[in-house]
Amino acid sequence: MSGRGSLLVVDDDRSICEAMADYLRSLGHRTETALTCRSALDRIKEFNFHVVVCDVNLPDQDGFHLLEWVVANKPETSVILLTGYGTIESAVEAIRIGAFDYLTKPVIDDELNFSIQRALGQREIVEENKKLKEQLQVKFGPANIIGHDYKMAKMFDLIESVADTRTTVLILGENGTGKTMTARAIHQLSTRRDQPFVEVACGALPDSLLESELFGHVQGAFTGASHDKEGKFLQADGGTLFLDEIGTASPSLQVKLLRVLQDREFEPVGGSKTHKVDVRLILATNENLEERVRTGEFRQDLYYRINVISVTQPPLRERIGDIPLLVDHYIKEFNNQTNKSIRGIDESAVQLLQRYQWPGNVRELVNVVERAIVLAKSDTITVADLPEHLRQGHFEVQHGANRLAGSNDLKSALANPERQIIIEALEQNGWNRQETAKLLGINRTTLYKKMKKYKITYEDHAQILS
Template structure:
């Protein structure tokens, strides 16, 4: 395998051949060019790791050529060869971005050493770049808890689609984090320094909704005493988040469709179109396809919106997220309330794990907030956790006052029900032992090996339940 691909440019044919031979025998892939134009063409055509350029070429000087190289591919380092006595030129070359220089005649060993260093440095640079990107992403997602595989794949999609301009449709039950994800997409996009504008389409009657979205001219309707800019205009260059889009009246839907198709619209009462560059993210907790079938949502708008669908699963289907979410909210709430609440007793955590969470993450957040407000101890006791609420998988059906989902589904086949229970159970023991397999296996009354088999069956990883320093630990 080649150590790297090197392009050498020198008008001295003998020297060129000599260097090429040396480098080839040292394990590099070499392309030697006597003519500058050949060299530029070669660089454009292939991926090189390094260039070596003679400063005194017959037609151009090496610095100009180096700059042409850099224009083609700025990542490729260049080593300059100079004749004895032209140090000033060499220094000038370095100033203009050469990696290093060698004065002729040079020891082949010195050249090899320089090459090695330049390549190492290049790898380091690309590693630093990669880490910076990673850091940036983590920074943007720092407030989003995603321990479950389901949520991690949501974040994965978010990372991949953030930089595109396609419309996104986020759907999921109430409180699953739709707005949070919409903001994360905005923050991870090139639009992040432009506005993120949100509108709840269910909150306004039709006429108000339209003037809110598109703005209106003075006198367009009674009460329109001055003209206003609509949200589409305010969001120009940024992102418009249309929450509860399923509740948008049909007439407004067709206007939104036109903006998505033509990138322009007319303010209410105006004949002058306004052009905008806006990325639309829509959210629903309803089944839009169902609404399309019923005829209350336009199918063409549905297809416009549903370009990138993101489904946020209900919390009861990703119980792995409960404990880290609890830690996250405990920290946040105790900071806000200036208290020093460190955790929840194991029995309290167990209740949280067993609850079905019809209100999803928001309900969990409220539950934790309540417990932090009430407690006078560092560790929240059980009494402040889900007081008076049924813990459904144990309490059975019928008692939960706020149940909308989860318990009203039809009977599952016994095997599916057992599997679901088994998975929940594993998530629980792993959550409570912070991913300590020995302890978890012991709690479950299983041998370690059998326990591992079970984890594998349910695609769970003990490591995902480990944490550096916990605030939810009992003393």
């Protein structure tokens, strides 16, 4: 907790100075004293005090001089100014320059104590924030993107070279390949890193809502718009706006986006005031935009605007050399989270992971590792800890982000082992039979029969689904 700090008391009256210092030491603070502005500054240059308590009237230069120096050079140090003849003006001036507090002499012990406690408390909050921010930067920073494959190396080079520009970046890749992670890393590598990173999942909202989400709206713009709403573009001003699933944008939204990209300005829904913003745009999609331009679903002019620099995230099955690295990384991560101490994964389990096609890419791998850690009976992950559909090993899979979405209909997907597909569909739907049957395009009774035929039971396959 706050409580104790290192303090410097500056007062040319030696007895007052010592009395204050003694009192502060009695409260447990490490306290030094100085009798002149010069000697105080000499000490401050050498040592990072938490708080400096300084008389305004000093023989050489006054307390304001010290205050200004500290504000400019040691902003982490709080200054509390003391004066014998407090006037409102000088108090206001002190606070304006950056003093933490301003007390009038004779200073009451309690008052001084209270002020110092507040300064130490505030400092703690500031430090806590800084720590949290650093943790966030580490978590989302480029250092946490695992990959030694040359495709990843190429991607790193590219994001490093574009990060510190305002160039629009388009990130392409299947689901779970790390698009969001890359977008955050680009932001962290840019000088905008201390400004907001705002993320919008464009596919998650219906058109009408999406426009007001992005551009905001004015009161009364539509039924239910009971007050003005600030959009994400404005929230991201100075920082980065990440538009995920941009392929789903409707024609009218595409027009609006084109305008913001060209002029960096827009009007809120139902409003006439034009807002100018300084926003760096990063967009991502798992769709083939070029194809959508050809079919007329995506505007060509917008496509050119957003496709200035494009970064392609390789699917996991094309960089299986990275699988052991990713597994090790996530074993550590989940060990920390779950208080387990799994040491690693055995060779045959790794081989199995490397043979699998990973339609859900790294996201799916992360889930598999998490599950294995929960299930592992020894300190090593073995084949037995991997999900059934992986253990079965040899099966054909179509390429694509979501092979079930591409072949919802069980009949048309008979090229894949049926059992495998059913298990995956069940897992995807949390073992809800009704939903699974719907996804597979069969009725529930048929699903039950097939589950029986293939001996698929919840108990065998979904140990960790609650």
